[in-house]
Amino acid sequence: MRGDRFQIALIVLGIAVVCLLSYFFYKELFPEYRIYQNDYIALEKFRSTYTHEPPPAFSPGVKQIVFEREDKGPASIDRCISCHVATQLPHFSPTKIAHDANGNIKRNADGTPVQEPNENYVWMKLEEKIIALTDPKVNEQLKEQKEWGELKTRHDEAENLKALKVANVDDQIYDVTKVLRMHPLIGKETRPFEFHPIDDYGCTMCHSGNGRGLTTEKAHGPVYDGQYEIEHAGPTPQFLEKDFNNDPDFARVFNHKPSDSLLFQTTPILVGNLIQSSCVQCHAQNGITGLKKSEEKLTNDSQVNSLTTNYQRGEELFISQACYACHRIAGVARGGIGPELTREGDTYPWFLKESIVWPQADLKTSTMPNFMLDHVELEDLMTYLLAQKGQSKAVSPIAYKLNIQEWEAGRKASWEKPIPPSDIHNIDYGMTVFATEGCASCHRLEGFESSVGYRIEREAKPTFEAIAQERAWFRNMFPEDLRGSTIVKILEENSKEIDLRIVDKARQEGLLDKIDAEYPGLIESFYSNFRYATRAKNKLYQLEMDNAITPKQKETITKEEAIWKERVHRILLAYIQEYGLGRLIGPRLNWSGVYRSDQWLMEHFRNPAGHVPRSIMPIFPFDDTKFYALTYMLDVVGKRNRDAVHALWQHEGFNPALAYEMHCAQCHGDHLQGNGPVATWIYPIPKNLRNTEFMRNLTKDKAIDSIIHGIKGTPMAPWGEAPKDKENYDGIPVLSHEEATKLVNWLYKTLPGASVENLPKYQYSAAQVVNELHQEGGSLGINQTKETIDDVFRVVPNPVKGERADLYYIKKEYYTPENIEQGQRFFALNCAYCHGTDADGSGLRASIMSDAKPRMLTNLDWLKTADDLKLLRSIKYGVLGTSMTPWGDFTNSLQRLQLVMYIRSLSFDKERRDQLTEALYQVFNEKNLQIEKSRIVGYASLNAAQKEYDQIEKERTNPSISDEEALALFAKQLKLKRQLDELKKEDQLLLSKYDAVDQEQTLYASAGNALLSAGVDDHIWELFLKIIQVSDQKEQVKKMVDEINGLLEQNIKSQEQERIATQGRLPSPVRDHELHAIDLKIASNKRLQTLLSNLGAKG
């Protein structure tokens, strides 16, 4: 029996093996390309039935174009033509080139040949034949005549011809009419591959893809019509509404990650406009200037220009969307925050798309915001990025290298250059920079004007009330947060009313019109919802157009479509005037110029994370002069916006709800829950103002204080401040104290249990701290006697009028290494879990806290706002409404004091650095600013003179004027020339002075940094800061430098003594190590001495 079982098993298994092997055999016997080749042969046969010519000779099999490499590396092989056999055959093209009566090619104005339908198109003929064969009338007739044989042959033939049109491969159905097709003509071509012979270029050079593959999947990678196997349903741009009818094709492609077998194509095929990224590999180079030849080629060759519009727009977007500030592209952009994009063209298109629409997909910790780009922008930007393949084929490797080196050595791009002084106080210039060079990509700024306005403005000069009424109507109809479909709905329902009230040319041309004319599509790029609305009716009008018969109907449809698009654009402009230009990713800058000092703004431009820790804003590669211009622009626009708000308050009285909506809702959210549109990237997260516990703990007074003075070291702005270092300081803040009080009352009014009790925390005094210390028997370890308040604390009167009269700081002498070490130990054990081991607020538990994150305790700006007593209080009693629990039961007073000292000690270095920056700014930058200002005055007259000079030059060279006139003009010109030279000399003088100040600043900065890293003691440091203050007076500088050098000399002496003592010890590795350390200290002190002596000599 057992023998039988084995026998049966053998037979069954044998059959299985044979079946499996035959399956593999079958697959080899019918390769995919043979389907298309057989179809092609059949088509040619079909064609010969009506042309009566014999079908052309064609031998089936694998066909390929081989390019051997010079270095004998693997040849590049394109086998695409094995399937696409008809790429050069005119009868496989649906269109053909039109000829005029003389047989010449008809051409458009730009030289592209005119195309007309091709009557020899094989697929069309095939379609006709099928229709003829399946004609029901004929078939009925045949049926009646009982010609069954004939009927069957006709049916079979029709089926055969129909079968030619589709190919079934595995479970996919491919359209053969797309496979067997002539390559479309590009630009001025009159036959396929006229300018790019296929034998010289192959296919993959432009289309990418895997030339060696012989099946669709292997060669193309996924076919981006959504038919491919999806491994990972990826991030479709969720923020964009889907509109299947009207969205461009690009909305659908590259949204999903293909399955494993398709994912790892060596080079996936490029679809649609993305192919332009291949054109520029040879024809042009992006911003890599210095490649003169290819640049000329691009500018002269309007053909390539007109064929690579998407690429060029992508290049503009790379600047206007601020990509260049974070990403580096060798030769173009120097950003260093994001990944380098120099060779981004080597990555996969779907990875690119995913990275733009969902930056956190690949790297969870990425700080790139989602810019919510529309499909149109995405496609253009991707075309540009796919073209980044490092060195291009158009340039020799040496030229490329040279160019990159030049760029790395400091050649400046157009946006990095210093601006002429006349632009510094030019608001339009500043606002244009804001709109076009990346600021608007994240910030929204009110104050942009265009000619679009309310009808009442056009007709007469309206009163404030009338305009306010109109504005209220607009705000009501178009709230700031709008989805694209909502816009479409509103526009459809109220088109008449809108057209009646909002009109074009209601006032003078504004900046927006200028920007729109100069940078087409730029304004829309920030508003994907309006982009949605613009194309919302594409399909509808297309349908109507197809159904229209008379030219008049067609004309009205075109007109209607144009009206729709114009209306959307008009509303967008009105919307921008109402709410501001730009995206809401960072805070609104509407009033920044009012409550932020110029110094703060400049320092923020230079180092955004300096004042606002964890700010994701990159450092823009602008010159200082451009930052001056932006600062000035923000000052002026800020004041304007403030005045507009104040006018509104005057008109209808202060409205806390409206004020909250305007000023606070961007961060704290419409429903006061701390989740405004800007909140995503803000650190620390905006406070949830509905958190009753927290609000009660905060107290009303403190809340008013926070609004008036802001929270230093966080994005919370000082709404009630008006810094004095402005050009035209008027001291009026955005919110007065009274208004802030009203706002806070309004905030607390709706809190459940509104009465604010005085928590025990606020009775915690310095005396209690010391008492506790005594009771618990602790001691800070310096005086063995019991410490009094004055022993422990340095008492400083509170500069800000608030809850407490005095501020208490632990005296410096208690910052002993022992105390700090104890503090650190306790911190690492108990606090680091939330606050992070580096005390930067990024502990393990931080990520799960939702209402408030642990404080970043190394944030000096914030730390300075709290005195030591407040810190002690927060540790002992916790912070209600946050995860900071009361630690009073787990700590004693000594531990709390040590903790505070440890936390403070973390920022010593940063404190000095800040002092240095501030001192340098106050001394040198102020000076430079003054120089720039005086340059502006001179430059204006210089400009005027130059203009006049040019004018006379023009007149003088005019051949029609007489000799005498010319002579008179020449004399005048000569005089002007002298004047001009003088003015230029003056300007030059100022410029050189500017440079001198710059150099001096660098000198002091480097000395300061050296002192910082050497860790000198407080006395020397304070002396040095004083030196900066008096850097003008040579004598004093010298004296003080000598003083410092004397101190350093003392240090060196004591160190040398120490050295001698150490040398006397028995030789051991430890001794050698210590000796080395002492040597290093002495050397660094000596270096400091020479550095400072330089200062003394210079000063």
Added chain:
Amino acid sequence: MAMFQGKPRESWGEYLANLPAFFIRSIFRHNYPNNDVDRSEVVFKNFFLHFHPVKCHKHSLDPFYTLGLGAITTSLFLLLAFTGVILMFYYIPTEDRAYEIMKDWQNTTPFAMMYRNMHRWSAHMMVLFVFLHMSRVFYTGSYKGTRRFNWVIGTILMVLTLVLSFTGYLLPWDQLAFWAITVGSNIAGYVPNLPGFEYNVNRVMLLASTNVGQDALIRFYVLHVAFLPLVTGTLIGVHFWRIRKDGGLSRPPDRIRPDPLRVVQRSDTKESFAPGVKRTYGLMELVRGTCPTVDKGPYNFVFTWPHLLRAEMVAFLLTLVLILSLSLIDAPLEEPANPSKPTNPSKAPWYFLGLQEMVAYNAFWGGVAIPMLMVLGLMSIPYLDRNPHGEGYWFHRSRYIAIFFYTLFMTWQGILIIIGTYFRGANWGWMWPWTENFARH
């Protein structure tokens, strides 16, 4: 009187008529094995069959005892050798060619993909079946008695199988290969360095360089196609030979023993070497070992042809069907190796993911010490296990502690591998397989 004068000379006609049979006999030297003599001869005289015994115990044929695991593993090795040689005809082990060749070849050459798939799946399956085979041997206590050292050889073969798979993993030169080998060789780098060497000498010895590159490729290639297969083939031969010398596969003692008194002495020397003689032919009388008694045919023994060969044939075909069916799933070929773009996570081949998981906890202990102890511990099992019972029984009652610990060990490794494969995402962080997976680029 007619005398027999020898065989009469055959006529040309007769000669020609007999020629086919004559020719076949000249090759096979015996008749078709349909009687016991020829069944003996076919095994005895055939080169390819001669490593079989002429007769084998019925118990060895029980498919539910061996589960055919050893035979399947051997079949996989044979398949690997066969498909591997075919792959060698095309492959070029250089950095710039290897990937292109793979891509080119599998897209254009008939059956190329099938051979590649078969090779890959056989390799994976061989690793799996080696472990299964080892477990079978452990659970049936087959390493006991005279078979102790064969267990050690088996363990060495297991390590060789892993190394063979590992070296083959690099050859496609795609991202998967490149980073898997980088991770694998990094694990090798956790072996403490010899003093006085600048770079970790263990890693450098493996890669022939400080990182994975052309040198590593050629080294892995030679190891994979020449050195390791030779060593493995030889050791497989030794493994088999020892089985034969140990009297076939392990089995429980026969329940009905032949009566030693009934043994009739037939040896010409009239000598008996031991009471209850078990004797056989020729030299074997001089060596110690277990041999079947001769008088009435060994109890429970059957001829190798057809019984054993048929069973082996079933195992082979079963393997072939398994591998061919698996070959319907294509072997991956990711993007070309790019040293500047690490995949995240970079995972070693699955059979090393247990190691990688352990390395994630502690590099030295997880990557070096514990694996070393594991291999040494496995090798020393036969010498530690002093329980004489249970040989030839699945899960013998007396061995419950040994079985418990072995099962625990294997489960632990299995869990580690499963965790490493399915539960580890970017930065080796924990990830549920059903949650949104982050991309690998």
